[in-house]
Amino acid sequence: xxxxxxxxxxxxxxxxxxxxxxxxxxxxxxxxxxxxxxxxxxxxxxxxxxxxxxxxxxxxxxxxxxxxxxxxxxxxxxxxxxxxxxxxxxxxxxxxxxxxxxxxxxxxxxxxxxxxxxxxxxxxxxxxxxxxxxxxxxxxxxxxxxxxxxxxxxxxxxxxxxxxxxxxxxxxxxxxxxxxxxxxxxxxxxxxxxxxxxxxxxxxxxxxxxxxxxxxxxxxxxxxxxxxxxxxxxxxxxxxxxxxxxxxxxxxxxxxxxxxxxxxxxxxxxxxxxxxxxxxxxxxxxxxxxxxxxxxxxxxxxxxxxxxxxxxxxxxxxx
Numbered sequence: 150x151x152x153x154x155x156x157x158x159x160x161x162x163x164x165x166x167x168x169x170x171x172x173x174x175x176x177x178x179x180x181x182x183x184x185x186x187x188x189x190x191x192x193x194x195x196x197x198x199x200x201x202x203x204x205x206x207x208x209x210x211x212x213x214x215x216x217x218x219x220x221x222x223x224x225x226x227x228x229x230x231x232x233x234x235x236x237x238x239x240x241x242x243x244x245x246x247x248x249x250x251x252x253x254x255x256x257x258x259x260x261x262x263x264x265x266x267x268x269x270x271x272x273x274x275x276x277x278x279x280x281x282x283x284x285x286x287x288x289x290x291x292x293x294x295x296x297x298x299x300x301x302x303x304x305x306x307x308x309x310x311x312x313x314x315x316x317x318x319x320x321x322x323x324x325x326x327x328x329x330x331x332x333x334x335x336x337x338x339x340x341x342x343x344x345x346x347x348x349x350x351x352x353x354x355x356x357x358x359x360x361x362x363x364x365x366x367x368x369x370x371x372x373x374x375x376x377x378x379x380x381x382x383x384x385x386x387x388x389x390x391x392x393x394x395x396x397x398x399x400x401x402x403x404x405x406x407x408x409x410x411x412x413x414x415x416x417x418x419x420x421x422x423x424x425x426x427x428x429x430x431x432x433x434x435x436x437x438x439x440x441x442x443x444x445x446x447x448x449x450x451x452x453x454x455x456x457x458x459x460x461x462x463x464x465x466x467x468x
Contacts, residue, residue: 151431152164152431154183154184157181158181158182160178160179160181161178161179162180162181162182164182164414164428164429164430165180165182165426165427165428165429165458166426166427166428166429167425167426168424168425168426168427169419169423169424169425169426171400171419171423171425172400172417172425172426174461175396175398175400175417175425175426175460175461175462176426176458176460176461177459177460177461180458180459180460181458182428182430182456182457182458183456183457183458184454184455184456185217185222185448185454185455185456185457186215186217186224186454186455187453187454187455188224188453188454189208189211189215189450189452189453189454189455190208190209190210190211190452190453191208191209191210191304191435191452191453192206192207192208192209192435192436192450192451192452192453192454192455193206193207193208193209193235193236193392193435193436193450194206194207194234194235194236194237194247194248194281194392194436194450195237195436195437195438195440195448195449195450195455196237196238196239196245196438197438197439197440197441197444197448198239198243199440199442200243201216201218202218202219202220202442203216203217203218203219204216204217204219204438204440204448204455205227205237205245206237206436206450206455207231207233207234207235207236207237207247209233209234209235209250209298209304209305210233210303210304211229212229212230212231212232212233212251213226213227213228213229213230213231214226214227214228214229214231214234214237214247215227217455219441230251231247231249231251232249232250232251232252232254232256233249233250233251233298233304233305233306234247234248234249234250234251235247235248235249235250235278235279235280235281235297235298235304236248236279236280236281236282236292236293236338236392236436237282238282238283238284238467239284239467240257240284240288240290240467241284241286241288241467242260243260244257244258244259244260245257245258246258246267246282246284246290247282248278248279248280248281248282248292249279250278250279250297250298250299250304250305250306251298251305251306252269253269253275253276253277253278253279253298253299253305254266254267254268254269254276254279255267255268255269255276255279255282255290255292255319267290267319268317268319268326271312271317271326271328272312274311274312275311275312276294276312277294277295277296277298277299277310277311277312277314278294278295278296278297278298278299278305279292279293279294280292280293280294280295280297280298280336280337280338281293281337281338281339281392281436282339283339283340283341284467285341285345285373286345286373287321287373288321288322289318289319289320289321289373289374290318290319290321291316291317291318291319291329291339291348292316292317292319292339293315293316293317293336293337293338293339293350294312294314294315294316294317294336295314295335295336295337295353296310296314296335297335313331314331314333314334314335314336315328315329315330315331315336316328316329316330316331316333316336316339316350316376317329318374318375320374327374327375329374329375329376330350330368330376330379332379333350333352333354333366334352334353334354334355334358334361335352335353335354335356336350336351336352337350337351337352337353337390337391337392338350338351338390338391338392338393338403338404338436339351339393340393340394340395340401340465341370341395341465342395342399342420343395343397343398343399343465345370345373346369346370347367347368347369347370348367348368348370348376349365349366349367349368349382349393349395349401350365350366350368351364351365351366351390351391351392351393351403352364352365352366352390353389353390353391355389356389356407362384363384363385363386363387363388363389363390363408364381364382364383364384364385364390365381365382365383365385365390365393365401365403365418366379366380366381366382367379367380367381367382382401382418382422383401383418383422383424385403385405385408385416386408386412387408387409387412388405388406388407388408388409388412388416389405389406389407389408389433390403390404390405390416391403391404391405391406391434391435391436392404392434392435392436392437392450393437394437394438394439394464394465395464395465396439396460396462396463396464396465397462397463397464397465398420398462399419399420400417400418400419400420400425400462401417401418401420402415402416402417402437402447403415403416403417403418404433404434404435404436404437404449404450405427405433405434406432406433406434406435406452407433410431411429412427413429413430413431413432413433413434414427414428414429414430414433414434414449415427415428415430415434415437415447415449428447428449428458430449430451430456431451432451432452432453432454433451433452434449434450434451434456435450435451435452436449436450437449437450438464439460439463439464439465440464441459443463444463444464444466445459445460445461445462445463445464446458446459446460447459447460447464
């Protein structure tokens, strides 16, 4: 999609594609995409801080986290070095939880700014390179560990993987870390359904394995602590799913890239797995989140840019 971002577009924004009537009500007809900032190398892990009225995200290769201030539009460094942080979220106490490629760990930034290491090893071996993270209402922290940060020196430190690629859960009471899945090739983005009965996980194994399907998987969450009943939620075809989020209606919003240029952006699926809409951008999207005062502003991290779009649904809180 080619656009002069300095000029307005005619409504409805041609970058917003409605494939199903269920998507028509998700985006106002007079809402348009905005490019908020450009200047990163590989932006990732957007997370909204309502108390700051700000968006935080990771610029992985530049080993920094950035902060966009909604009331001024200014962008400033939040943390550097960031240990090549990737995915970020907030826990129920409002603290930042981050996956760090460089230190191969999951951390929590306390209210006073100090950093607590939640986990950096399993069975005495270092984690591969935690990628994305979500928090359950019971305080459990679920994260993926595909190991991209150890494949080279661009997004972390090159090193050997000593553990299988997995999805883990950190127990909020015992502090222990448990395996919840190890069947996926490269478990990446993850998100809960509105009632927390389902966990969705994107598998980006296709980027490293010829012929591997590009899919988002679906698991039943049992007792809030383990997974069962695996199934394929959707197949992305030529596009690669990465970060994912779910709105309060149950639609799944997936980043999309690494395929044809026509598929760069965001793909939206109803709860039954049907693709209902798409948002087309001039670069692949790595991740996304909902934010703003009403949680109705979609923020998207592209490879080099950050975009936003006001929508007519609300994102899940704490996502």
